[in-house]
Amino acid sequence: MDPKPLVTLANVTKSFGPVQVIKGVSVSVYPGKVQVLLGENGAGKSTLIKMLAGVHQPDSGEIIMDGQAVSLPNTRTAEQHGIATIHQELNLVGTMSIAENVMLGRTPRKFGMVDRKELRRKAREALALIGLTIDVDTLVNELGIAQQQLVEIAKALSIHAKILILDEPTAALTRHETEHLFKVVEDLRNHGVGMLFISHHLDEIAEIGDSVTVLRDGEFVAEVPGSTPEDELVKLMVGRAIDEQFPRQKNSQPKASLILEVSKLGSKDKFKDISFTVKAGEIVGIAGLVGAGRTEVLRAIAGADKYDHGSVRIRNKPLQRGSVEAAIKAGIGHVPEDRKVQGLVLDASVNDNLGYATLQETSRFGLADFSGQKSRAESVAKTLRIRMHDIEQPIRSLSGGNQQKAVFGRWILAQSTLLLLDEPTRGVDVGAKVEIYELMNAITAAGGAIVMVSSELPEVLGMSDRILVMRDGEIAGELDAREATQDKVMTLAARDTDEDL
Amino acid sequence: MSTATIDASRRRFDVKRFLANNGALVGLLILCLGLFIATPDFLTGPNLLNIGIQVSTVAVLAFGMTFVIVAGGIDLSVGSVAALSAMVSSWLYVGSGVSGWIALIAGLVTGLLVGVVNGLVSAYGKLPSFIATLAMLSVARGLTLVISDGRPIKTAPEVSFLGGNLGPIPMPIIVLVASAIIASFLLNRTVLGRSMYAVGGNAEAARLSGLPVKRIVVIVFGLAGLFAALAGLLLAGRLDSAQPQAAAGYELDAIAAVVIGGASLAGGLGRISGTFVGALVLVVIRNGLNLLNVTSFWQQVVIGVVIALAVGIDVLRRKTRNA
Incomplete structure (x- = not known):
């Protein structure tokens, strides 16, 4: 009893x-x-x-x-x-x-x-x-x-x-x-x-x-x-079986073409000496403890913050420092850590939110391209299976997973080829998670590349082709995802595991 | 055929939704109906024209304010900027003998420039717009007094024309309608206008989506200054002189009009049509209370209550809708 x-x-x-x-x-x-x-x-x-x-x-x-x-x-x-x-x-x-x-x-x-x-x-x-x-x-x-x-x-x-x-x-x-x-x-x-x-x-x-x-x-x-x-x-x-939680075909031989080349990137008190490359078709995961500088590195590449040292090259062309506009022009799409605070205008419609990154370039004589935007947004929403009543409804009323898909959708509309994902499935339910993973697969299959920061180790292990582990603002090591285990990642991530609490 | 039916059903007029989204308009109509019953003087041609003239200044100021509030800021300086712009125009006309047209344009440019300064201080100086424009409220009023030496200056005839009539129609009403159309077009149709909503709704999200947030803020305050200048010229034109104390306190009317019109001071929401209705509500109440011989002391009390009620109802409405 x-x-x-x-x-x-x-x-x-x-x-x-x-x-x-x-x-x-x-x-x-x-x-x-x-x-x-x-x-x-x-x-x-x-x-x-x-x-x-x-x-x-x-x-x-x-x-x-x-x-x-x-x-x-x-x-x-x-x-x-x-x-x-x-x-x-x-x-x-x-x-x-x-x-x-x-x-x-x-x-x-x-x-x-x-x-x-x-x-x-x-x-x-x-x-x-x-x-x-x-x-x-x-x-x-x-x-x-x-x-x-x-x-x-x-x-x-x-x-x-x-x-x-x-x-x-x-x-x-x-x-x-x-x-x-x-x-x-x-x-x-x-x-x-x-x-x-x-x-x-x-x-x-x-x-x-x-x-x-x-x-x-x-x-x-x-x-x-x-x-x-x-x-x-x-x-x-x-209500149905989901075949695989992490539907990634590990890519052992990525295409040769280099998309992102980060060399000796440094920013005072945040990170230093960050160098890595990402090739077309690759998903590179960045693991590490909160505060290890993962988000900061991602934001620096995306132009959201300025950095002090080093350089970023996209397809062999130098990328202007600290400019989101330049990053977008170079094909970068940034899905930030907190979609409500950094990703979405919550009171604005799904349509508007999908279109912000392309608002300027699709305009003519300063006039917004309303009909074109709407049809593009509708087609992306359909591809990503964003569940909603109406594309004009405020994005606030969508579930977390669908909101997150909309942030992705913005970059699909902008035809970004390098996605920088910061905690891409945080607060997203299982069904939508798998949809986001499949989307990541589709992007890399089409020749795009992804850098993903995630605190969920199973996700990093399950979805990445390569894993960079950061510790105290530096890259502590790199692992091939097929050989990586939670233990190996954690050993690199935390020199002294009791330090961060 | 089938697409036509779908369109028809989607565009079917939803009365309930319309009322819910246009609370201020409903309030205005009830107000007008009440005044129509209460006094025969309300619904007369001269009185309506009078309302039109009075609303023009407030509404034009408030259109500029709408941009700022939609973009998540506030502009407390518009009253002073209106006075300064009109004063600069008159001062140039009388003092240095430029042509009337130049004087008129100089007035507008003054407002634009002061607005841009507001925007620069707010966007690049990182001062909250409340503080930046509070400072400008004082600076612009002070400059107005300095160049006028505290005395009114006669306006150029071209400026006075703005306060006059074109045939039977008062010029302020024409200017009002024109600026409403321009403001509405800017806000709804242009990239700039759509960006204002994004910046006001979530500046960080807008920035990370590649929108030039700082530039937008500067332009928004510039526009507010330009509209303030236009309102100042309308006011001066009506009196044939630029007054050093003109439009003092009008920034509060402008903010009230925008807020009654359904905008959120948190940014990201607001429409020109709403602001226009909001300005009408303010002016019609004053007009009606005058017709009913209510003293101006009590008028202030009533206006205050109306603002609180209008915004309170709006907050309540949003709350029930979101639940």
Whole structure:
């Protein structure tokens, strides 16, 4: 007999307008267990957790705690019931210290003034709960995402949360940071905290999950043990089998023509002595820890940032430094790290977003080529299978995977031949991931080349032909993808694996 | 045949959606209906022409402001720039005896240049546009006072013509319509206009897509200055003189018009038609309250409430749509 669940969503439904997004789903969270919610984007995971967080209320069905139906009309009530949510977008005030953030809303006072000593003590106590020892006076801005996340977890625990909802906590973490987080999760498990865990990384589920609830289109599909094999999970989630997670035919003999030649590239405090080449038809992966300088190198090549030393040549022609326009003219397309912040104009239409890179060159006498743009955009959207009602709908309303495909689409419209991809599948669900991989294959098959920065090692190993590993702003080594393993990459990436936390 | 039916169904007029997207227009119509019932003086030829003349200055200023707000900035200097441009024009005409046409063009160029300075300071000096143009508000007003020595100067006849009539139609209304068409064309049809939306919506994404963000910002402020100059000349033309304190505080009317018209101060949203309606709302309320003999003190209270209501409703509408 199982112990009693901490909380149960019993047969809940929820509609927004005419659309029913949750159709009778039941999930329970048990003390000391990690319940995984699995489903593609739009399957209803976030609506479910918002019900527990007090943001949405179910239309029918019940939320049961301690055998009693409760209502969670707002986030405050949810907190009072011991439910804390760690969102993907962290709720911390960057310009305040760790201590102030942890104690936000319950700042200890003395004679009406902030009791700084008590504030620090309590914050330290909270951090100690998860074995974190950093100076509590540090500003949150100065922390990496992984540490910010831990601060937020500490904050939740310090308000006596019994149920922790972790919404894609590993999406922005490196492998090493993820491992650290999992240690914390393990610890919390032993303390009897119940957790609801959302992740797109299937390999994490076996590692951390006790039980998996699979959702599809707002419906409950199955509840299976955490040890269920990955392809089985994918099948449940997508509703069909996906043949291969990484559909790359390893290219041992790339075409001879050189596309990109980076030599001795250096930028103060960011990276130095970066030299490598990419040939037509190749995918070169850049692995490394966050902060190793991968993104910075990519941005320097794309013209997004200036560099101090060295040179970049495209097809044997020197590329102007620090000019995105010149890079685009030379055939470079840059899919940045964070599509919402750097890639898309969220309020603008899919059509507009697809066309920004080609807006100027397709214009005549300064007039935008509306009809031409629309037909080009429609054809690209069709090729990339961007799912939408209408090409004029705001891109904000698309799922993450489809938004990402639109960023790719912009460069397909621009007929770019060298794509610089920074975390190309971050926050993208399994189905769309494979579509993006297939797109990468199509681009290289057509004689294009790709440089891909990714923190997901399976992706780097699965999709690259060659792998460059960066460490502390330098290239620590190069591996042939057919011989590379996670261990080999990690050994190169982290001299001292405990250094980055 | 079949394509025609598809087109027809796609273009079918959706009343609900139209109302939701044109809240300010609906408000304006209700306002006009109310005034029509409340006072017989409202719907008369002279009063409507009067409204047209009054709206011209605010609307022309606000068109320039629309560019800036769509591109994610704000321009607090337009009132001062309007005054400075008109003053430079009159000062050149009276002081150095250039021809009236030259004086008129010099006024426009003044506005353009001041706007470009705003843009340069904001784009390359990395000052927030709020601060850059707040500084310019003071500088331009100060320069106006310096060159005029604090006294009004007579305008060139060519400038006065802008404040006069062409046949039965007041010139300000003609200028208004022309600038509305030009502004709308710029914003909707040109690469520049489309780029403004991208820059305002997400400047970093625009930059990484190869758009020359800084150049666009400079042009946008230049345009705002140019439109401000035109508004200043309209105002001076009506009075036959450039006043040193002309258009003081008009930047707030212009911003209000743009915002009532549905633009977002966060950038990336806004239309010339909306701004035009927004300017009309402001002017019709003032006109109506005058006709109803409400004192100008209370008028300010009412206008403030209307701005808050208009934007509040808009925010609410967006929220429900996004949920």
